[in-house]
Structure formats: structure tokens, C-alpha cells
Amino acid sequence: MTTDRTALAAGTAPPRTRRRRRLTARRIFAASVPYGLILPVVGAIAAILGYPLYRLVRLSTQHYGLFELIRHKGQSIGLHNYGLILHDPVFWHTLLRTVVFTVANVALTMVLGTLLALLLTRLSTWVRLLLTSGLVLVWSMPVVVAVQVWDWMTNFENGIVNYVLTQLGVGDYFHHDWYATAFSQLSMTTALIVWGALPFVVITIYAGLSQVPHELVEAARSDGARAWQVFRDVTFPIVKPVLLILTSLSIIWDFGVFTQPYLLIGQAKIVPSNYLMGIYLFEEGYLKSDFGRGAAISILMLLIVALLSVVYVRRMVKLGDVR
């Protein structure tokens, strides 16, 4: 730009200036190409997600029930909804239950996932291929289908789980009802979630393990390191980034889980004493048509998940930037 202006002031030949200007126009066009390319997605996201999220914030400060839904107009009540929730023991109990539930699920998923991935490295090729195919098959099962299968297997009348446990001599599980207490219901949900999550975790960790140089492990072994020491000092540091990402993903997924507990426990048996956050929100906000309060719960939940996501998103953004 500065050169342009000096050139003009000095009264240099006009053709050159014209050429420059044309170049600039072209440059502006070139610079705007990426924006044009992302515009459709940005526009769509703004309309289908941005606007609803903006409405969500406003909804949370309104009394908004069925009547308001029909009129499309809520009554502003300030922060009353938040006050209601934060003074509701059900909210705090649900939050605590969800945190414990998430920790249990993630810990089980990650520990079992790591062990199975390590097992994969020890297997003969044909067994490994068989097990990986099995895992991929499980991975592909739709959640709703998995819930129905679980329901059938743990059915109290003729579920296979009761039969097998009784036959194995674990105890008398004849007509044992797995959905009698909140703890038992949530444990069944955990079993279902961990089973569904394992394939992704195992296969990803296994891929990470294959990056561990074989010579390094051999060297450690010949130096007399035990299996556990080899894992702690050689293998673990190399797969740590993978484990970190998988753990944060699992935390985010398990904290916001809805379909598995909702369908497995069953609408009829869902009560405040077995609420998880997603279900709490669905029951109190949607089913009771108390959209204002539901919106406030949603915002609290989204904020918690946003905090949990920071680690994961930051890591992924770094990768997206480099490549």
C-alpha cells in the first residue's frame, strides 16, 4: 500500500498502478475463498445450533411451560430457575451420582481396555485377528439394539445371565431381578456402556502400542526389568497421549449418557433416586414440560461438559494446526 501511494505521488506511469490494483482485487478474492467455502457450514451451524443455544440462555430465565410453548412467549423470571435447581437436593444428588457413575465407567473402560490391548500384543496372529474382528462386530452394534439384547440376557425370568451364574455356582440367581435397586440398575448400565465402549478403546490403544519400538522393550527386558516395570517405564510413556485422549473422551461421553440408562432401566422405573444428569434433564424439563427449568439444567450440564472438554479440544486443535 505504502509503495502504491509513493508511486502515485511521484507520478509514475499509470499502467503499473492499474496492474497493481488488479492484483490486489485478485488477492482479495483469493483471500476470501476459504471464507466462502466455510460459509455454508457456519451459516447452517449458526441457524440450527447457534440460535437454539441463544434461545436456551433466554429460556433459562423464563417461566416456559406448555402454555408458553403454544404462545411462543415466555414470562421472564430472572434467575429464579437457577435458584430452584441449586436449592434442589435432587440436583446435587444427581450430580454426585453422575460423577461417581462416570468415574466408575471410565476407570473400568480404561483399565480393561489397556489390559485387553496388552493381551492383543501377546496373542498368536490368528487369535488376535479373531478377537479384533469380534471387537469390531461389537463396536458396530447400535446402542438401542445393545440395550434390547442386554434386557433379554438379564431378564429375571429366563435371562441367560441368571442361568449361567447359578450353574457356575456363584450363588442362587434363579429369578434374580437385576433392576430391583438403583445400584443394581446403574451397575447393569455400566456393564452395557463398558461393553459398548471397549472395542474403540482397545483397538485405539492397541494401535498406540504398535508404535512402541520392539528393541526398547527387549532392551529393558534383558536389563532384568519385570513385565510391570517395562509397562510403567517404557510402554506407558509412549501410549500416554492416546490414553489421555481416550480418557477425556470417555469422561465426556459417560457424563452426558442418556440412551443406555433411559432404555435399560426403563421409563417406568426411572425415579429421582436413579437419575443421571441426562435423564434428570429429560424428566424434569421435557416430560414435565417445564422448559424454563429444563433449560437452566441444560446450561449447567453444558457448562460442566465444556469444562471437561477443554483438555480434549485443546489437544485436537493443536493437531489440526500442525497438519
Place this chain on the structure above:
Amino acid sequence: MSRTTRRRLRQSGWDLLGLAVFAVVVFPVYWMISTAFKRSDDIVSLTPTWLPFHPTLSNYRSAMRMPFFWVDVKNSLIIVSVTVAISMGLAFLAAVALAKYRFTGRKLFIVLMIGIQMLPAAGLIIPLYVVLARYHQVNTLTGVIVTYMTFVLPFSVWTLRGFIIGIPRELEEAAMVDGNTRLGAFLKILLPLIAPGLVATSVFAFITSWNEYIFARVLLNDQSKQTVTVWLSYFLGTSKHTDWGALMAGSTLTAIPVVVFFLLVQRRIAFGLTAGAVRG
């Protein structure tokens, strides 16, 4: 005992453990399929029949005869194909921008695409329901399609970007030398190279939309408008006597398209979420 024998024994030990894990992990899938082929006497008997000795298709017949099965399959197909078609078109353009251009705001856009995928669906049902109700899109397939795009779009942008990055820059430059603009070169010469990536991403988007439950459950209350997952979740209904055979047949039918597609593209997509982590 010689050293080789001991090593062989240990290897067999690990392999046995691997086989046991395989049996446990795959059992639920096996149990679903085998139940779907059993006669109802064998299904309800107190001593389970491990194999379908008297295979029958009657469970599949009764599942397909259940009210709304075919209607809901049709709904699912419509929702999924429209969602995928629109999303791929939009996402492809954005993925090109991310993979091939540096621009201010690029990072923000990436954060948006990754961050949105982390939002729990449950947290979004209230705002989406209220906004769609405002525009009379509750209980319509359009409303669900729009909703599904909220998660299919970011996922597709991110995955397609990975495929586009994989194309060597030299190819693109060679095309540009032939007098094409950058974008022109890209579309004409490189689009065919990305076709497999487009297919894989579409298939994965198909799977996630087909499997989706909570939005469909909230937004569609009319049984003739529901998707196949909601149909399956209502299968047990209120009847006292559960027809497990038909339920398992229905489950198998719901799972088949997903399983087939998933097995086809798993290798290409599965690592999308963590690809960078494994490499870097």
C-alpha cells in the same frame, strides 16, 4: 521341560485367554442372532438352548408384521439419506478450506467443529424442541433432519479434512500449472481422489444418524413418523408377555445395515477421533 516347550505352553495360555475374552465379548451378539432363529418354546425354556437346533424364520415374520415397522424403516431411510446428502455437500467445501488454506479464524472454526461434537445430546433437546416447535417442525421429518445435521456436519468436516490433507500437494500444483485456478484444479483433478474418503464419511454419517435415539424420541411423537430405533425401543410396549424372539429378530434387522456398513469403513474412519494422538 525345554525352553521351547515352555514358551509354547505360555503362548497357548495367552491364546486360550484371548479365546475366552472373545467368547465373552461376542456372546451378546451371538445370543441376539441365535435367539432370533429359535422357536418360542426354546426361548422361554428354563434351561437355555445354546444353539438354534430348530431354526425358524417366524420371529422375523412377526417382527416385520409389527405395526409401523416398514413405515419407520422408511422414515429412517429418508431422514438419514437427506441428512447425509446435505451435510456432505456443505462439509466438503468447509473441509477443503481447512485442509488447503490458512486464514484468520481457522483455529476458531476448528475449535467449533471439535467442540460441538462434545456437546451431550441430552443438553440440546430442550432448546431444539422449543425452537422447532416455534417453527412448527416438531413431529416432522424436516425437524429431525435439521437436528441431525448439528452433529453430522462437524464430524464430516473434520473427517473429510483428514482425507483431503492426505492428497499430495504436487498433484494439485501440477493441475494448477495447466492453467487452472487453485479451486478449479482441486475440484477437477482431485475430487476423484477423495471419492473413497467421501464415501467412507457418508457411510459413517449414515450409521450415526441411523443409530440416533434421543432426538428422534423427543421430536417425533407420532408412531407413523418415528425412526426405526424408536420403533425398536417401544417394541416391548405394555404387553405382559414379552415376545423375546421377535424382539431379537427386530434388533437383528435394525443392526444389519449398520453392521455391514461399519465393517466396510471401520478401518478408514475409526481412528479419526484420535488419529493425531497415535501419530504425534
